[in-house]
Amino acid sequence: MCKSHTHHTVQLLVSYTQESGLHGTNGLNLQTSYKNLSELRHSTAFCMAWRFYHLTRSKWTSSHAFHKKNLRNFQSMPARTATGAVYLILGALTIEAEIHKRQLSFLYNIVSCDNSTILDLVDRQLIMNMDNQQSFFCKVAGTLAMYDLPSIDSLKQQPPSKLKWKLSVKMALQKYWTKFFLEEIESKTTLVHLDRTLLKIGSVHPVWTSLSSTISDVKKGAVKNRLLTGTYLFESNKHKFSGGKESSLCRLCGTSNEDITHFLLLCPALHQQRKALFSNLKALVCLCDIDSEEGLKTLKRFQTTFGNENVMFVKCDVTDHDSFENVFKQAKRKFGVLDIVVNNAGLLAEDNMRKTMMVNSIGVIEGTQLATHYLNKESGGQGGVVVNISSTAGLTPVFYMPIYVASKYSIVGYTRSVSQNPANKERGMRYTCLCPAFTDTTMFDKKWSDEGEEPPPGFSEEEKKGALHLIEATGVNTVEEVVKGFMTLLEVDDNNGAVMTVTKKHGIQYRHGKPLSHKL
Numbered sequence: 001m002c003k004s005h006t007h008h009t010v011q012l013l014v015s016y017t018q019e020s021g022l023h024g025t026n027g028l029n030l031q032t033s034y035k036n037l038s039e040l041r042h043s044t045a046f047c048m049a050w051r052f053y054h055l056t057r058s059k060w061t062s063s064h065a066f067h068k069k070n071l072r073n074f075q076s077m078p079a080r081t082a083t084g085a086v087y088l089i090l091g092a093l094t095i096e097a098e099i100h101k102r103q104l105s106f107l108y109n110i111v112s113c114d115n116s117t118i119l120d121l122v123d124r125q126l127i128m129n130m131d132n133q134q135s136f137f138c139k140v141a142g143t144l145a146m147y148d149l150p151s152i153d154s155l156k157q158q159p160p161s162k163l164k165w166k167l168s169v170k171m172a173l174q175k176y177w178t179k180f181f182l183e184e185i186e187s188k189t190t191l192v193h194l195d196r197t198l199l200k201i202g203s204v205h206p207v208w209t210s211l212s213s214t215i216s217d218v219k220k221g222a223v224k225n226r227l228l229t230g231t232y233l234f235e236s237n238k239h240k241f242s243g244g245k246e247s248s249l250c251r252l253c254g255t256s257n258e259d260i261t262h263f264l265l266l267c268p269a270l271h272q273q274r275k276a277l278f279s280n281l282k283a284l285v286c287l288c289d290i291d292s293e294e295g296l297k298t299l300k301r302f303q304t305t306f307g308n309e310n311v312m313f314v315k316c317d318v319t320d321h322d323s324f325e326n327v328f329k330q331a332k333r334k335f336g337v338l339d340i341v342v343n344n345a346g347l348l349a350e351d352n353m354r355k356t357m358m359v360n361s362i363g364v365i366e367g368t369q370l371a372t373h374y375l376n377k378e379s380g381g382q383g384g385v386v387v388n389i390s391s392t393a394g395l396t397p398v399f400y401m402p403i404y405v406a407s408k409y410s411i412v413g414y415t416r417s418v419s420q421n422p423a424n425k426e427r428g429m430r431y432t433c434l435c436p437a438f439t440d441t442t443m444f445d446k447k448w449s450d451e452g453e454e455p456p457p458g459f460s461e462e463e464k465k466g467a468l469h470l471i472e473a474t475g476v477n478t479v480e481e482v483v484k485g486f487m488t489l490l491e492v493d494d495n496n497g498a499v500m501t502v503t504k505k506h507g508i509q510y511r512h513g514k515p516l517s518h519k520l
C-alpha cells in the first residue's frame with residue numbers, strides 16, 4: 001500500500017467511525033470511543049507503513065492537525081483549546097510519538113533477532129546509510145537520541161529483555177511528551193484552573209474517568225472540560241466579545257454578571273448543587289475572632305453550607321501569641337492538614353496607635369509566622385498559601401488615618417519580603433496580599449457615604465470631606481467583589497508575592513508580583 005493511500009484510508013475510517021456514533025457527545029463514553037478508534041487506527045497499515053517512509057513536512061503537519069482535531073472532537077473541545085490540554089487531558093500521544101513507538105519496537109525486533117543474515121544487513125546499513133536522512137536506521141538513531149535512549153550499537157551489543165525495552169520506551173516517551181506539553185500549558189493564561197499534577201501521558205484526567213456513559217454525564221464532562229481549559233463561554237465573555245451588545249447577566253439568577261467565580265461559588269441558583277459538591281469536597285474551615293458572639297453566628301451559617309463537622313470556631317486574640325497558636329493547634333488536631341491561612345483581623349482606631357499596630361501589623365506578622373510553621377513541608381506540613389488582608393490604604397497615603405495606613409503599609413512590605421525567601425519553593429509556601437478599597441462591611445458601613453450618616457467617631461469635617469473624595473474616586477466594593485479577588489489570589493498558583501487591589505471602579509488589579517500565568 002502506498003503511503004498516500006494509507007493516509008487517505010485512515011482519514012476515511014476515522015470520519016466514518018465518528019459519524020456513526022463513536023464520537024463522545026453522541027452518547028458513547030469518551031474512553032471507549034478513544035480506545036475503539038486507537039485500535040482501529042493501529043490495526044490498519046497506517047502506522048506500520050509510516051515506520052519506514054520518509055514523510056514530507058506538509059504530510060507531517062497535516063497528520064498532526066488531523067490527529068489533534070480528532071482528539072479535540074472526542075472531548076467536545078473547541079478549536080481554540082490549547083494543544084497541550086487537548087493531549088494531556090486524554091493522556092494521548094502525538095502521531096509522531098505513536099510512530100516512534102513502533103519504529104523503536106521494530107528496531108528492537110531486528111537487533112535482538114538471532115538471524116545472522118539480518119544482523120549482517122543491519123551492520124551494512126549502519127556503515128553505509130547513517131548519513132542518509134531517508135534511511136530507517138538514520139531516522140531511528142535520531143529518535144533514540146531524542147528520547148535519551150541507548151544507541152543502536154549498544155542495543156545490538158546488549159539487547160535488554162523485550163519487556164524491559166518496551167517499558168523503557170514507554171517511560172521515555174511519557175517523560176518527553178509530558179514535559180513538552182506541560183511547557184506549553186504553563187504559558188497559557190486560559191489554563192489557570194487546570195491542575196498540572198493530574199496531567200500525564202498514558203493517564204486520562206479525572207474529568208473523564210469520573211463519568212458514566214450516560215448522555216447527560218458525557219455532556220456534563222464536556223462542560224467541565226471547557227471550564228478546566230478556559231474555553232467555556234460565560235455571559236460576561238459574550239458581553240465582552242459583542243462589544244457590550246449582549247448582556248453579561250447570569251441567566252440562572254439574573255442578579256450578577258456571570259463569570260467563573262460567580263458560576264462556581266456565588267450564583268444563588270446553583271446553591272443546592274454546590275452544597276452537595278462542597279460536602280463531598282470537604283471544605284474544612286476554621287474561623288477565629290476575638291468576638292465570639294459574631295464568630296458563632298458565622299459558624300452556624302457555615303455549618304448549613306459545609307456540614308457541621310467541616311467547620312469550627314476558636315475564640316482568639318491575634319495580639320496574644322498563645323491564643324493565636326491555639327487556633328493552629330486545634331485546627332490541625334481536627335482537620336489533620338492546614339493549607340490556607342487568611343490573616344483578616346483588623347480595626348480602624350486612630351486614637352489607639354498601639355492597639356492598631358498590634359492587631360493590624362503584629363497580628364498579621366504573627367499569623368504569617370505561625371502559618372509558615374504549621375503549613376511548611378519542612379516542618380511536617382504539605383505547603384500552602386497565606387493571604388494577608390491589607391488595604392488600598394497600604395499602598396497610598398491617607399492624611400486622616402496615618403496609623404491605619406502605617407499598619408497596612410507594613411503588611412504589604414512584610415508579605416512581599418517573606419515571599420522572596422528562597423526556601424519557599426522547598427517549603428511549598430506562597431504569600432500574597434489583598435488590598436481592598438472601601439468595602440461595605442461592619443468596619444465601613446456604606447450608609448455612611450450613601451445616606452449622609454455620621455462618619456466613624458473622631459472624623460473632623462475636613463477628614464470627612466477627604467474620605468468622601470476618596471470614596472468617590474474608588475467607589476465602595478460589595479463583599480462579593482472582594483471575594484472574587486480573594487478567590488483569584490487563592491487559585492492562581494504562580495502568584496507568590498502578588499499584591500492585588502480590589503476597587504469598585506477598577507476591579508481587580510495587580511500592583512506587585514503579577515502572576516506569570518495571569519493577564520488582566
Ligand SMILES: NC(=O)c1ccc[n+]([C@@H]2O[C@H](COP(=O)([O-])OP(=O)(O)OC[C@H]3O[C@@H](n4cnc5c(N)ncnc54)[C@H](O)[C@@H]3O)[C@@H](O)[C@H]2O)c1
Nearest residue numbers: 290291317318344345346391436437438439441442443444
Ligand atoms: N471594610 C473596608 O472598607 C476595608 C477595606 C480594606 C481593607 N479592610 C480590611 O479587611 C479586614 C476585614 O475587615 P472588615 O471590613 O470585614 O471589618 P470587620 O470589623 O467586620 O472585621 C474585622 C474583624 O476583626 C476582628 N478582630 C479585631 N481585633 C481582633 C483581635 N485582636 N483578634 C482577633 N480578631 C480581631 C473583629 O472582631 C472583626 O470581626 C480588616 O483587616 C480591614 O482592615 C477593610
Ligand SMILES: CC/C=C\C[C@H](O)/C=C/C=C\C=C\C=C\[C@@H](O)[C@@H](O)C/C=C\CCC(=O)O
Nearest residue numbers: 391392393395396398437438443444470474501
Ligand atoms: C473609613 C475607613 C474605612 C475603611 C478602611 C479601608 O481600608 C480604607 C481605605 C482607605 C483608603 C483608600 C484609598 C484608595 C486609593 C485609591 O486611589 C486606590 O486606587 C489607590 C490604589 C493603589 C495605590 C498605589 C498606586 O498608586 O499604585
